[in-house]
Amino acid sequence: MKRKKFNYKRQEGLVGYVFILPWIIGFLLFTAGPLLFSLVASFTNYNITSQMDFVGFRNYEKLLFDDQLFWTSLWNTLYYVAFSVPLTTIGAIFLSVLLNQDVPGLRFFRTIYYLPAVLSGVGVYLLWMQLLDPSTGLVNLVLGWFGIDGPNWLFDPEWTKPSLILMKLWGVGGGMLLYMASLQGVSKSLYEAAQIDGASKWQQFRYITLPMITPVIFFDVVTSLIGGFQIFQEAYVMSNGTGGPVNSLLFYNYYMWNKAFKVFDMGYAMAMSWILFIIVFILTMINLKLAPRWVHYEGEAKR
Amino acid sequence: MKNMEENELFKKRLLFSLMAVLLVLSGCAGFQTGKENEVAAEADAEGKVVVDFWTFWGSEIRRPVIEKIVEDFNKSQDEIVVKHTFVPWGDIWTKELAAIAAGDPPDVVINDINATALRGQKKQAMNLSEFLEKDDISARFYPELWEATLYEGDSYGIPFNTDTRILYYNKDAFEEVGLNPEQPPKTWDELKEYAAKLDKKNGDTYERLGFYPLFGVNYDVWMLNGSGHNFVSPEGEVQIDTETNLETLNWLLEWKNHYGENVVNSVKSQIDSQQANPFFTGKLAMFVNTPTFYTQIRDYAPDLNFGVAMLPEKEEGSGHTSWGGGFVAEIPEGSSHPEEAWEFIKHLTDKEAQEYWAVKNYDNVANTEAAEAAAKSPDMPEKDQVVYQTAVDNMQNTLLTPFPLAAPDFPTLLNPEIDNVLLGKKTPEQALKDAQAAVEQLVEENKSK
Numbered sequence: 121m122k123r124k125k126f127n128y129k130r131q132e133g134l135v136g137y138v139f140i141l142p143w144i145i146g147f148l149l150f151t152a153g154p155l156l157f158s159l160v161a162s163f164t165n166y167n168i169t170s171q172m173d174f175v176g177f178r179n180y181e182k183l184l185f186d187d188q189l190f191w192t193s194l195w196n197t198l199y200y201v202a203f204s205v206p207l208t209t210i211g212a213i214f215l216s217v218l219l220n221q222d223v224p225g226l227r228f229f230r231t232i233y234y235l236p237a238v239l240s241g242v243g244v245y246l247l248w249m250q251l252l253d254p255s256t257g258l259v260n261l262v263l264g265w266f267g268i269d270g271p272n273w274l275f276d277p278e279w280t281k282p283s284l285i286l287m288k289l290w291g292v293g294g295g296m297l298l299y300m301a302s303l304q305g306v307s308k309s310l311y312e313a314a315q316i317d318g319a320s321k322w323q324q325f326r327y328i329t330l331p332m333i334t335p336v337i338f339f340d341v342v343t344s345l346i347g348g349f350q351i352f353q354e355a356y357v358m359s360n361g362t363g364g365p366v367n368s369l370l371f372y373n374y375y376m377w378n379k380a381f382k383v384f385d386m387g388y389a390m391a392m393s394w395i396l397f398i399i400v401f402i403l404t405m406i407n408l409k410l411a412p413r414w415v416h417y418e419g420e421a422k423r
Numbered sequence: 424m425k426n427m428e429e430n431e432l433f434k435k436r437l438l439f440s441l442m443a444v445l446l447v448l449s450g451c452a453g454f455q456t457g458k459e460n461e462v463a464a465e466a467d468a469e470g471k472v473v474v475d476f477w478t479f480w481g482s483e484i485r486r487p488v489i490e491k492i493v494e495d496f497n498k499s500q501d502e503i504v505v506k507h508t509f510v511p512w513g514d515i516w517t518k519e520l521a522a523i524a525a526g527d528p529p530d531v532v533i534n535d536i537n538a539t540a541l542r543g544q545k546k547q548a549m550n551l552s553e554f555l556e557k558d559d560i561s562a563r564f565y566p567e568l569w570e571a572t573l574y575e576g577d578s579y580g581i582p583f584n585t586d587t588r589i590l591y592y593n594k595d596a597f598e599e600v601g602l603n604p605e606q607p608p609k610t611w612d613e614l615k616e617y618a619a620k621l622d623k624k625n626g627d628t629y630e631r632l633g634f635y636p637l638f639g640v641n642y643d644v645w646m647l648n649g650s651g652h653n654f655v656s657p658e659g660e661v662q663i664d665t666e667t668n669l670e671t672l673n674w675l676l677e678w679k680n681h682y683g684e685n686v687v688n689s690v691k692s693q694i695d696s697q698q699a700n701p702f703f704t705g706k707l708a709m710f711v712n713t714p715t716f717y718t719q720i721r722d723y724a725p726d727l728n729f730g731v732a733m734l735p736e737k738e739e740g741s742g743h744t745s746w747g748g749g750f751v752a753e754i755p756e757g758s759s760h761p762e763e764a765w766e767f768i769k770h771l772t773d774k775e776a777q778e779y780w781a782v783k784n785y786d787n788v789a790n791t792e793a794a795e796a797a798a799k800s801p802d803m804p805e806k807d808q809v810v811y812q813t814a815v816d817n818m819q820n821t822l823l824t825p826f827p828l829a830a831p832d833f834p835t836l837l838n839p840e841i842d843n844v845l846l847g848k849k850t851p852e853q854a855l856k857d858a859q860a861a862v863e864q865l866v867e868e869n870k871s872k
Contacts, residue, residue: 167545168520168523168524168545168547169520169523169524169545169546169547169756170545170546170547182868186864186868187868188836188861188864188865189835189836250696253692253696254685254688254689254692255685255688255689255692256689256692256693256696272684272688275688276846277842277846362838363835363838363839365839365842365846366839366842366843366846366848367835367838367839370835375835378832378835379832381516381517381520382831382832383541383826383831383832384520384541384545384547
């Protein structure tokens, strides 16, 4: 009896593995393989074509203690992440709550706000470069109506990163969609009960809505944090491939790409990618550790 | 100077990607011709050696020209078939690198001349000296271009096309303010003097700007013009914090202060938008750009009465040094048919093909004889010839700034310092001193590798 059950279980497990085999092969070949290779090569002077000599920790030492642009690029990236992640999260929640109200023309507004998330890539960046133009751009024109003398946006090193963050805020529609889906799932009875107890709108939002959508907030924060550290394209396009005034748009991945494909210092670039991996890994671990304190799963028993 | 180059390349890259998108959008027409070509090449290939030739020339204008050159070569003999593959600008060199690493590269690739020596050093491009010993074609090209392809004395790529920077000026505006339209400025002082005369102000706004040195080119071109050499010598000597560069930087700063941040930004954005270049409309009297900028004048402002000249020199006798770049044909390391590839490269850089390219694309070519001939080509209208001739003459003033092997990415350290000066956040003295130290450190680090 016992043995048969075991076999059945094992067989089922095997079948499962067979089903996910394509993924396993793909993962080992195209993700785990290169990942390991880059770890090994980060301890060499690998340049893709002609050399790969072991140099110990030299790449890492140089990065942390000698490289003048490593800290610049890391600072730029941290600045961007520190502002863009909270702002886009709050922006997306705010929008989704607004668009969850019962007002006429709701579908129209939902479409309008979601539209930017559909558009992406170089076209949008070029469009924003025009919008942010200091003298002829729409943004400064509108600011002018309110008597504000708009900044030089992409030409002023103080404003280049805020420019990018502003552009990101315009595209919060993707996150908004997630929040809207989760808002729809919040049980109406909770609100009814609260109303009967005399809770205000704000109290309802603060003590019902927010806790109920924390799993999605958590997901959004983790993924956009990881994505934020990998910012590259925006800076590359919007600085015309130069890193922006005073290297203010020289983000981590951008600098890494320069090292890898411009001067073919691949070992060095791989060391950079591992440092970034460690940073993001630590931050994500902290996130996961903190999660139980504020993330609320429905039906979960709280101690 | 990488900065400038990148800027230029970057614009082209955007153009190409947009074109690639258009090609897809325009339906299958583009695809089918491409496929037919390939099929034809495959059929022809029976018993012949196929040479895979990668370029980023996929535009409506360039593609037919390069394909005609390929076709001529294929017809001229019956042993080799060249297959032209268009790879978009954004991908071509990373794909090439991957193909080399995988051991299955194309046989001929068009690449950036500024990184040819670097790729030679890294064994990405093949050492061509064995072919050059048999037939030495080095005398075909401008010596400055040839020099740029050398790593430790051996060539790793054969120059194909090039460019330079010249001064365009509005003759009508010159006449209006009493300047001789046949006498463009010859020195920086004259340039400033003429510009002041050409400035036209209405209240607080400029109706016309005389000149601003950082439209069309970057600071590095003027520093090269002033000093006559790159910031880092091929041997790795850093020459940033020099008296000459300091003077140049101060000169640039004077221009900036003369017009002020807002005027400069607003005119620059008009130039960048490529919709209404102020030079076309007479709102900018003098402008530095490449000879191919002429084709834009021809297309968008055919009635503009303009002249072209060499860049003014810093002071009398310092030299009208200009700056250029270009592309080379390389054989990637590991190509399976290098001999045949070489045969094709010879054809590609020979007078006939080069002249055809020059005339059809209105582009500067590397082959001296072809360039001279193109300037006199009956296929070019007179005005085209005048500008082209100026470009050809200017080649003797033109220097290239190939990436110095000791510090190929030094501009990422220099650019921010210069930015700071122009933004008024650092004194020129301090900035040059800091940049000198930073680049010296980079050279040191690279040595220890």
